[in-house]
Amino acid sequence: MFDELEVTGRVRTHVVQYDAPRFAAHPDAAAAFLRLRAAAARDGIELRPYSSFRGYDAQARIWAAKYGGRATLYDMAGQPRDRRGMSEDDVIWHILDWSALPGASRHQWGSEIDVVDGAVMPPGYKPQLLPSEVADGGLFAPLHRWLDAHIHAHGFFRPYARFKGGMFPEPWHLSYAPVSMRAIDDLTLDVLRRATEASDLPGKARVLELLPGILERHVRNIVPPPADCAW
């Protein structure tokens, strides 16, 4: 379905760009998202794409900032981690708690959209995409109760609905199963290794050694689409 450059986000030939709302996604995922968004609007929710397609270079900038200490590493509760005394492996695994390895991000497929509710954000509000926003009493808690009830009928599911030893829970991260469940099979260890070898990622030598474990823990062990999610 995806070629090697597409599945690692090094080209964007598999996505289309929209301006209102502004997002980029695979055409099938985009069409389904716009239907989901229309359904949400009928219930007073402005389902807004906060992050959608991200290519390899964008993910590499996130990686480099976290690896180099210019961006914060967070624990599962969204609290900043103290980096003192961390080994390189600690840094790598703690980056991977919240951020995918470049080449291995689901956002590269065009099937994934992180969402917020534009109708409840105060002017100038910057979404954090942290657990407190989604928990009971959080700004986006009503959005998430609505998503609970509606996303599966539109082909979306939450691959990071709960912690399974890899990525931390990201309830705001929606995945369009008809595209992503095929893309995940295209991202083989060989494909990911070639993309990493071709990169100038900080920590590359150690990442290459850890690659099979990263693929197992952080790419393959998602929470799969439930039975009522058609794909």
Ligand SMILES: [Zn+2]
């Ligand atoms: Zn996401």
